[in-house]
Amino acid sequence: MGAELNLQTPIEYLKGVGLHKADLLKKELSIFTFQDLLLYYPFRYIDRTRFYKIQELNGDLPTIQVIGRVLAKEIIGEKQARRLVVQLKDETGVMELVWFRSLSWIDRIVHAGLVVIVFGKPNEFNGKISISHPELEVYNPALKKSGNPTLQPVYNSTEKLKQCHLDSKGIQKLQEILVDTVSNQLSETIPDYIRQKHVLIGKIQAIREIHFPATMQSLDQAIKRLKFEELFLIQLRLLHTKRLRTDKFKGAIFAKVGDKFNAFYATKLPFDLTNAQKRVLKEIRMDTQRGVQMNRLLQGDVGSGKTVVALMTMLLAVDNGYQACIMAPTSILANQHLKSIQHLIGDDFINIALLTGATPKKERRKLHEALLDGSLHILIGTHALIEDPVQFHNLGLAVIDEQHRFGVEQRGKLWRKNKIPPHMLVMTATPIPRTLAMTLYGDLDISVIDELPAGRKPIKTIHLYENQRLRMLGFMRQEIAKGRQVYLVYPLIKESEKLDLLYLEAGIEDISAAFPLPDYKISIVHGKLNPADKEFEMQRFVKGETQIMVATTVIEVGVNVPNASVMVIENAERFGLSQLHQLRGRVGRGAEQSYCILMSTNKLSADGRIRLNTMVRTNDGFEISETDLKLRGPGNLEGTQQSGVLDLKLADLVHDQELLQTVRNEVIDLFDQDPELGAEQNKILKEFFQDSNPGIHYNKIS
Numbered sequence: 018m019g020a021e022l023n024l025q026t027p028i029e030y031l032k033g034v035g036l037h038k039a040d041l042l043k044k045e046l047s048i049f050t051f052q053d054l055l056l057y058y059p060f061r062y063i064d065r066t067r068f069y070k071i072q073e074l075n076g077d078l079p080t081i082q083v084i085g086r087v088l089a090k091e092i093i094g095e096k097q098a099r100r101l102v103v104q105l106k107d108e109t110g111v112m113e114l115v116w117f118r119s120l121s122w123i124d125r126i127v128h129a130g131l132v133v134i135v136f137g138k139p140n141e142f143n144g145k146i147s148i149s150h151p152e153l154e155v156y157n158p159a160l161k162k163s164g165n166p167t168l169q170p171v172y173n174s175t176e177k178l179k180q181c182h183l184d185s186k187g188i189q190k191l192q193e194i195l196v197d198t199v200s201n202q203l204s205e206t207i208p209d210y211i212r213q214k215h216v217l218i219g220k221i222q223a224i225r226e227i228h229f230p231a232t233m234q235s236l237d238q239a240i241k242r243l244k245f246e247e248l249f250l251i252q253l254r255l256l257h258t259k260r261l262r263t264d265k266f267k268g269a270i271f272a273k274v275g276d277k278f279n280a281f282y283a284t285k286l287p288f289d290l291t292n293a294q295k296r297v298l299k300e301i302r303m304d305t306q307r308g309v310q311m312n313r314l315l316q317g318d319v320g321s322g323k324t325v326v327a328l329m330t331m332l333l334a335v336d337n338g339y340q341a342c343i344m345a346p347t348s349i350l351a352n353q354h355l356k357s358i359q360h361l362i363g364d365d366f367i368n369i370a371l372l373t374g375a376t377p378k379k380e381r382r383k384l385h386e387a388l389l390d391g392s393l394h395i396l397i398g399t400h401a402l403i404e405d406p407v408q409f410h411n412l413g414l415a416v417i418d419e420q421h422r423f424g425v426e427q428r429g430k431l432w433r434k435n436k437i438p439p440h441m442l443v444m445t446a447t448p449i450p451r452t453l454a455m456t457l458y459g460d461l462d463i464s465v466i467d468e469l470p471a472g473r474k475p476i477k478t479i480h481l482y483e484n485q486r487l488r489m490l491g492f493m494r495q496e497i498a499k500g501r502q503v504y505l506v507y508p509l510i511k512e513s514e515k516l517d518l519l520y521l522e523a524g525i526e527d528i529s530a531a532f533p534l535p536d537y538k539i540s541i542v543h544g545k546l547n548p549a550d551k552e553f554e555m556q557r558f559v560k561g562e563t564q565i566m567v568a569t570t571v572i573e574v575g576v577n578v579p580n581a582s583v584m585v586i587e588n589a590e591r592f593g594l595s596q597l598h599q600l601r602g603r604v605g606r607g608a609e610q611s612y613c614i615l616m617s618t619n620k621l622s623a624d625g626r627i628r629l630n631t632m633v634r635t636n637d638g639f640e641i642s643e644t645d646l647k648l649r650g651p652g653n654l655e656g657t658q659q660s661g662v663l664d665l666k667l668a669d670l671v672h673d674q675e676l677l678q679t680v681r682n683e684v685i686d687l688f689d690q691d692p693e694l695g696a697e698q699n700k701i702l703k704e705f706f707q708d709s710n711p712g713i714h715y716n717k718i719s
């Protein structure tokens with residue numbers, strides 16, 4: 018071949034790979050080059066430095082190895098519980114090896130008298146030690162002394178790869194070659210002075226150690242270094258993006274707090290702002306006086322009072338000669354914003370209009386004119402807002418409600434509505450753990466309303482089992498008799514949609530029988546209804562014509578019916594935590610005590626139990642989202658799909674929160690001191706951006 022082998026060499030040129038295996042590596046693991054494989058890390062290690070004695074084992078140990086002789090084997094149990102149990106003995110005791118799958122395969126190779134090396138994680142139950150699905154190797158005394166005892170890397174492989182000898186061991190052999198030949202070509206990604214400060218080993222050493230650690234300690238150092246790097250590069254990109262945007266885009270300057278704002282505050286605002294609301298307004302004030310575009314995420318639980326903050330920010334814009342708009346994900350929500358804002362400011366205060374898909378042509382034309390000549394101050398609407406014919410005289414602020422429903426693309430469209438892109442305030446009622454927010458929205462500034470208005474009665478949450486259904490029905494009757502309204506929500510999940518719809522139908526029948534006409538009226542809303550019917554049914558409930566709304570999760574976002582004080586969630590164990598929390602947020606909006614009743618089957622999974630207990634224990638959205646993150650990992654939380662957090666190989670947003678904060682602070686300092694990355698000591702970072710050209714493409718947006 019002759020050519021130099023390097024990190025970018027296609028994987029088929031690696032000794033022992035060839036075209037067929039290369040094809041599989043590409044398809045199965047997305048490994049295309051030497052470097053891709055070198056950056057494919059082991060997911061665990063087998064401690065080959067010693068053999069344990071059976072007597073020493075306990076349930077707290079990680080994967081270990083034991084040598085023993087098979088005493089006996091037996092298949093026991095029926096159906097799902099059917100398993101193969103092997104008794105293994107050494108000179109110190111006896112333990113069990115258990116298989117639930119591949120019984121006949123194991124049965125064929127394992128027989129009494131055989132001496133085996135067993136790898137696996139010990140479990141302890143009633144003082145008995147067992148290992149489920151251990152790896153087995155027939156003990157060969159001749160090989161015992163060979164090689165160095167080490168921490169042996171274990172790589173994830175796939176069925177197809179295993180069939181052509183690329184199991185964990187096969188991959189290990191390839192890694193040995195790569196580490197010997199090309200690992201020294203890896204370039205450093207973290208500047209020396211930062212490495213020194215945080216005591217981080219070099220890149221090359223870290224990569225060698227992560228594949229073939231000399232000791233436990235050196236493995237820890239390698240992992241620490243590589244985790245730091247992962248988080249560092251993400252934060253570097255995010256904060257770089259933010260800086261570019263700040264440099265590139267001037268922002269409208271809201272220099273003064275003017276008449277409208279002051280008049281509203283003095284004469285219209287019917288309550289005292291919470292401290293959290295005041296703090297956020299201050300943050301926004303600072304942002305909008307600096308002459309750069311604001312990009313701020315406003316997080317706050319349902320009912321924390323984000324709308325008032327948005328309104329006051331819009332008044333600030335109007336006072337300074339700008340227009341403002343607020344975009345909601347559905348027309349129902351847009352309507353509600355209009356109503357609650359009109360309710361707060363009255364009719365003749367400033368000019369507000371609503372624009373949705375349903376706005377008639379004639380009205381639209383008038384609206385377009387008023388927007389262009391500047392006589393319309395605030396526009397509230399749906400996606401219709403970002404359509405091309407909508408042009409502003411001078412848009413200074415765009416508020417986006419419930420940002421999960423809008424993508425970056427749509428944010429971009431709003432930016433283009435003005436020569437100077439408007440300040441952006443993105444509001445979400447889905448609290449995200451701080452660490453996740455730092456990563457998902459690391460290019461935005463974040464404000465948090467972490468306080469509910471005073472005097473709000475916390476929602477009482479109760480968990481009832483199926484056999485307590487009568488209690489639930491009795492409670493509904495009692496609340497309806499007091500004049501309250503009730504939501505009854507059923508799960509409707511794509512994977513089990515047909516069955517769920519059957520349950521929904523059965524549920525509707527039961528409820529109609531338990532709450533018969535003419536005393537009771539029921540609204541029914543689900544995803545299969547056409548939008549007009551859905552809207553009609555919702556409106557009946559909003560107007561108080563029906564007392565019960567039976568729904569699938571379509572009511573999750575935003576409906577505001579203050580008189581609805583009971584939320585019953587059927588099969589609550591099937592919902593995720595954040596979804597449950599969102600649903601519960603539909604009640605507790607009026608002056609009355611509100612309730613959330615979680616109905617579940619008697620058989621709960623461990624996770625299901627934690628979810629329901631968490632809901633009963635707390636109303637704090639941030640606490641709930643932390644628990645959700647711990648249970649499900651970041652990949653399943655809303656909004657994470659397009660973000661870099663899923664590509665993390667080593668770092669983990671649950672366990673590495675402290676490290677993430679450290680890294681973020683480091684990167685903030687770095688850009689403060691060297692915004693252009695021009696300093697000699699930051700040269701490798703400058704090159705990083707020249708090579709990878711990361712971030713959003715701004716020329717597309719502006």
Ligand code: ADP
Pocket residue numbers: 288289290291294317318319320321322323324325446470471
């Ligand atoms: P969300 O954060 O869910 O959008 P809203 O802005 O809709 O919350 O506010 C919920 C309710 O609380 C509204 O009726 C609003 O008028 C009221 N509210 C907002 N701030 C306060 C406050 N500081 N004191 C009392 N009530 C408030």
Ligand code: MG
Pocket residue numbers: 323324
């Ligand atoms: Mg709201």
